[in-house]
Amino acid sequence: MVRWLWKNYQYVLAFYFAIEEIDRDPHLLPNLTLGFQIYNASPNDCRTLRTVLMWLSGGDKVLPNYKCKRQHRPVATITGTSAAFSAEIGALLELYRTPQVTYGPFDPMLSDKDHFPSLYQMAPEDSSLARAMVSLLLHFGWTWVAIFISDDLKGEQFLQGLKAEMVRKDICVALTQRLPDTKTMYGSSDITFMTRIGISSANVHVLYGEVGSLITVDLAAEFFLTTGKVWIMAAKWDIVVYEMHHMLHSFHGSFSFSHHKGEIPGFRHFLKTVDPSQYPEDVYFSLLWLHLFYCSTAGSSCGKVGECLPNTSLESRPTDINIMTISDSSYFIYNAVYTVAHLHPLLKKIQFINSAGQHISLDNKGNQTAQYDIQNTVNFPAGLGLLVKVGEFVSGSPLHQGLAINEKVIEWPAGFTEIQAGVTALPSMRQLWPGPAQSTSWALYFMLEIPANRQLRQADHTFEAALDAEQCTLCSLHEFPNTQRSHCLPKVVAFLAYEESLGTALACAALGFSALTAGVLGVFVKHRDSAIVKANNRALSYVLLVSLAFCFLCSLLFIGRPNMATCILQQIAFGVGFTVAVSTVLAKTVTVVLAFKATGPGRRMRQLLVSGAPNFIIPICSLIQVVLCAIWLGTYPPFIDTDAHSEHGHIFIVCNKGSVTAFYCVLGYLGSLALGSFTVAFLARNLPDTFNEAKFLTFSTLLFCSVWVTFLPVYHSSKGKAMVAVEVFSILASSAGLLGCIFAPKCYIILIRPDKNSLQGPKNRNHKMHRHS
Structure with missing residues (x-):
């Protein structure tokens, strides 16, 4: 392999690191380990398809639709770096229903779901890149610009967007050059277009394209020195810089835009300590070691090459190969491995927070704001070839106002004279x-x-x-x-933890109320043949008590560090649990009404009461809520998110509800059900019920509705932990209201005043009052 490709080996190291990190995690894939196979991505179309067919066949020969060895069906294939490579094997992988996750730059061609229904791109769309570049041009007052783009659909779309932004800001285009594609370092390529640079009066060049096009420019720059020019480029430039050994490098002092990426915890330490002896089956790793240090690790089969010193590591690498600085593709590979590890049948639905604190979502719904790092290419001393971050651009703000640049650390090209004076404005x-x-x-x-x-x-x-x-x-x-x-x-990472006082208090309250509910259920089961238990259908009382215990316990899902499972279960358990409880209250209320209306013989109301018609209210109402929750999970389910601006110095890990519309549909349906229960109970409150069940049901539903009406404004005015605590408190308060108003009077009669626990007691009292009068 030639030197300029060794930087790409960081992709493999990022892959190894992610695999080992996942296998050490006891929660992500319990009792499972990830298996993998690594294949070299050849730039030759024929060899590419042959390699894929060999992999699918499971052997060393190409036997389509036949497996030579017993092996597990692959969960997914992670591919890159170019869109052309992913497209070439995409049609073949679709035949085998194998999902493909690409780590290369975003390409609109791969977003065509008619041709690639199982292909997912880790890189976000470059929808704001043109605005970011124009912001940089405006910052330095550059209004005469040349544009070099790849001759493909991706380049054409970017060109149209860039020109539209430039026209709006009175920036003129000196020339537009479409770049030929080069797939190999030694393939023939037309580089005569570089002659136009020398005669162009523009000293600022915008360069955008696929890897092959960038290789073309990089090769041409060795023969056509372009000093005194500033290049503004897209992210993939760090993998193709070839002739950095020149002191007057053509791209020294250029600017590169890449999507913002966080630091992966532990990855730099991994790169410092890793060596080929840990992966003896990886021949390329041994070759890299030999190329970098001219030695081999213990046990290597590299002939008479001397053995490396014990402290040899990638940290002491030659300066022309910067493996320690993570590239965009390595970052996307790390995220791709974690995405596949979630094992969701539809990868598009996966949403999670990676270890760098960044939200990952394959449908990009959670990433509405684009953030770019602006890096400066530094080649002094010669061969250094570093990308130094000098600024950021954040979309979502007016043009030229989302840009932040530190001009003091910028290295400018030799001979460049269009540097704007350092004007600092408030x-x-x-x-x-x-x-x-x-x-x-x-x-x-x-x-x-x-x-x-x-x-x-x-x-x-x-x-x-x-x-x-x-x-x-x-x-x-x-x-x-x-x-x-x-x-x-x-910033300090925070969430409503069990260890803090508020979390402990809410958790103890939830466990205490659930234990109390279980005790009430035990009392009712023990006295199941008494009059007060049999009144208004004791089976409904059992169902209500079980559902209330479940509601109390579901509040525990809101406490502790959120994960993907708890975020989904929080709202589903809350919605379904309370729906069962409220629909049971409605069924009990309807039972009271039917019992009063069925006093006459042969009436239809009596038939409804005897047939147990009120019991069907619970499954019907619950089924509607289950359907709403299923639609919620199928369209835009809850996911883990971060809140970095609610409190100064803190990042809160929270559960984003995903579809806010679905959340309010679930809550609205629950509220409508509670309001209906209250209305029926209120109209039946004066019926001559023996144990006054209708009045207790009225009080309970009134309290329930009051809690959740109060919840909405308080919830939306809260931030961070307080928002979670408000939701937990509302769950506990409404559940306790139903438990207390309905069952406290009955437990009082059962345990304290058993003399009233009969149908004869009230009749005897009425008879005595009548005789006394």
Whole structure:
């Protein structure tokens, strides 16, 4: 392998790291380990299809539709780096119903579900990249620009969007050049287009394309030196830089836009400690080690090559191969492995928070705001080839106001003269705090050259200017500035835990009420033949008590660190459990009405009461709620999310309800059912019931409705842990209201006043009162 490809081996290391991390996790795949096979992605179409057929056959020969060895059916295939490669094998994988997860750049061609129904792209769509690049152009006042794009659908779509943004901001296009595609380092390619760069008056070039097109430009730059030009490029440039050994490298000082990615905990340590001896079956790893250090690890079969020193690691790599800095594709591979590990039958429905704190969703519904890192290519000294982060762009704010650049750390190309003077202007309040119009809030920390002690405050964030500050520092979503405004600190991850006092109190209350409900159920079972238990259908009383115990226990799902299972079960258990409870109350109320109406012989009401018609209310009403919940889970189910702006210095791990419409449909149906129960109970409150059941049902449903009517405004005005606590408290309060109002009077009669627990007691009292009068 040639040197410029060795950077790609980080993809394999990211894959190994994700596999081992998942296998160590006792919760994600309990009692299971992930098996895998790794194949080299060849740029030759014929070899690519042959390799896939060999893999599907399970042997060393191509035997379509036949497996040479017994092996498990693959859960999914992770592919990349180009869209062409994924498309080539996509048609074949579709025949075998094997999902394909790609880690390459987003390509609209692969989004065609008619041709690729089982293909999923980890990279988000570059819908805001054109705006981000235009923002950078405006920041430096560059209005005369040349554009180089790949000659394909992806390049054409980007070109149209970029030109539209440039026209709106009065930026002129000096020339537009479509790039030929090169698939190999040694294949023939037309590079004469580079001659147009020398005669162009534009000193700023925008470069966008697939990997093959970028290789073409990289090869051409070795023969056509383009010093004095600034290149603005897309993310994949870090895998194709070839001639970085030149002091006057054509792309030194260029800018690269890549999707924002967090630091994967433990990955850098893994790269420092990993060596080929841990993966003896991986020949390429041994070759990489030999290429980097001219030695081999213990037990290697590399002939007479000397053995490496014990402290040899990738951290001491040559500077021309930067394996320690994670690339976009490695980050997407890490997320792809975790996506497949969730084993959802429809990968599009998977949503989770990765270890870097970023929300991952294959349908992009949870990622409405695009965030790009802006990196500067540095090649001094020669061969360094580093990408240094110099800024960020966040979409969702007005153009040119979502950009933050630290000009002091930028390395400029040799001979470049169009550098705008460092003008620092005070951002508007809208720039500092985008406000409610933006779907995801973000915070920037600025230090400006303005008089001391001047402060700008918005919501719970403070932007303070320091005297003689010379550069801007950017804090990411998961960081906040310290009190001295000198550097960024990581935010504290928080959730409603069992260990804290509020979580402990709510958990104890839930367990206590559920135990109390179980005790009441025991009392009713023990006295099941007494008059007060048999009144109004004792089977309904049993069902109501069991459902109330379930409602109390379901509140425990809201406490503790959220995960995918608890997020889904929270709302489903809440909705179905309370529906059963409220529909049982409705059935008991209808029983009271039917019992009063059925006093005459031969009446239809008596037939309904004897046939047990009220009992059918529970399954019918519950089935409707189950259907609503099934639609919710099938369209946009709840998922794990983070809230980084509710409280300063904290990131709350929360359960996003997914479809807010579905949530309010479930809650609205439950409210309608409770309101109907209250109405029927209220109309029947004065019926001459022996044990006054109708009045107790009226009080219980009134309290239930009052709790949830109060819940809505309080819930929406709360943040972080308080929001979860409000929901838990509402569940406990409404359940306790039903338990207390309906069953407390009956338990009093059963346990304290057994003399009243008969049908004769009330009649005797009425007879004595009549005789006394």
